[in-house]
């Protein structure tokens with residue numbers, strides 16, 4: 001059988017397939033590269049980067065839930081300079097698109113990080129205005145159209161690469177925020193980040209996570225994510241990258257049918273470190289089984 | 305850099321394994337041996353046929369396996385309690401949904417397991433201290449004995465003497481003692497503090513090194529004792545894990561380092577760490 005060409009372009013960046021490892025679940029790729037060749041991914045979105053190194057939140061940082069996990073890592077990362085000097089040279093040579101996921105406590109920080117990335121071999125900058133696990137910044141920038149527009153606009157001016165705004169599901173009207181980000185200059189929209197939640201140990205009456213609340217991800221959030229990708233892709237004309245609970249190739253197809261031009265896979269990498277290549281292979285098989293000749297025939301093809 | 309040290313280690317394999325034997329060996333404590341199936345790297349494999357004499361990995365004492373249990377979302381890290389070249393031995397305490405499920409699986413059940421993961425105990429250091437006539441003590445609390453049984457088995461094979469101090473909550477929870485006795489003198493603490501036993505013994509002898517695994521309060525008490533007596537010690541740490549391979553940063557434990565504080569990943573920087581640096 002003929003293999004369907006799954007290569008695609010995401011705001012001008014060529015991806016060998018529409019699968020991107022989601023930020024925070026894949027580190028900087030080194031650990032997974034010991035298990036399999038990470039160049040099988042269309043792209044890799046690296047762990048959220050801040051201006052200075054961050055230690056993150058105290059343990060416990062993870063709680064298992066029905067069909068998913070809560071995490072409260074809190075953007076632990078070595079800082080933008082260490083990323084550029086110690087991680088990027090290795091990663092950029094891997095032959096997969098590199099997406100720098102960036103987060104700041106203030107608008108100035110976001111702008112400064114984007115500026116420092118301007119000469120770096122990064123293909124896309126993903127603006128994380130949706131992290132629920134930090135005290136300053138993070139999701140606070142992503143919960144109203146005006147604040148989202150302000151930060152996207154400021155970073156757009158400083159950023160040499162295509163800019164993708166990563167949105168939070170912890171909002172009432174996702175489409176209005178996506179539209180505001182698009183109008184402010186975002187070249188793509190990615191969603192969803194995690195849903196704020198919590199877990200309690202009834203015997204000790206203590207929260208399971210030291211941070212009390214955390215971000216919910218995995219199959220538990222998939223219906224919410226699908227609905228938000230659907231609403232967003234109808235509201236904007238820039239490409240939408242969908243994620244939230246993708247565990248199989250068919251899950252990925254559902255996101256594309258809902259309107260996603262590409263998808264990200266996060267928690268699946270944590271639950272099963274070998275799931276990346278498996279999901280990509282399953283997706284190709286799905287295309288072959290249903291005689292789908294191009295990605296274009298799938299994206300946004302929802303029959304209503 | 306620590307990250308690089310982690311990465312240079314042997315490649316872990318995601319393998320299919322079948323439960324060879326499973327039995328309670330103490331209250332809520334089950335011994336499970338796994339047999340590896342053929343074709344360990346198959347991603348979308350056909351039904352497994354357990355191969356009779358085949359182990360694709362050579363784990364060392366202190367390393368763990370990240371095991372996928374049907375019906376629970378995340379894999380569970382389980383210390384390796386032994387490996388004979390063919391069978392992998394685990395000793396599991398029933399302590400929650402995942403381990404409950406694992407303990408209820410009958411022989412023949414198939415599982416996926418990623419191994420070997422993490423850093424082993426400092427085997428070279430144990431050897432050289434022992435070669436120079438020094439004592440090495442192993443200290444356990446409850447299920448913390450599991451990885452130390454792998455170590456004691458290795459020591460026996462290598463002709464190294466290990467004296468041990470094993471703490472158990474009560475008599476029904478005791479396991480593994482005959483194995484400890486096979487490679488040295490074994491002191492038991494039942495329902496008390498194993499560290500009291502250590503304090504007593506230190507009046508008579510001082511070891512060159514201690515290797516420990518057990519609950520955090522036990523490790524904290526041992527850290528204090530080792531600090532006061534200037535005895536080097538390593539411990540295997542436990543934290544909830546996600547990926548098990550170092551990528552997700554959910555398994556961090558706190559350590560003092562160069563006067564500062566930093567988190568390190570239990571799964572890949574550990575689980576064996578120098579006890580003196582741990583922050584409890």
Ligand SMILES: Cc1cc2nc3c(=O)[nH]c(=O)nc-3n(C[C@H](O)[C@H](O)[C@H](O)COP(=O)(O)O)c2cc1C
Pocket residue numbers: 022023024025047048049069071073075101128131166192193194216217218219221243244245246264265266267268552554
């Ligand atoms: C442990 C963990 C860490 C994460 N860290 C980040 C991060 O640094 N930046 C970010 O934009 N999203 C982060 N996320 C969110 C994921 O990238 C993704 O948006 C979310 O988990 C939903 O997708 P999934 O269900 O496939 O995981 C993290 C998620 C998890 C589980």
Ligand code: FES
Pocket residue numbers: 544545546547548549550551552553554555556569570571572
């Ligand atoms: S469990 Fe993912 S980094 Fe340790």
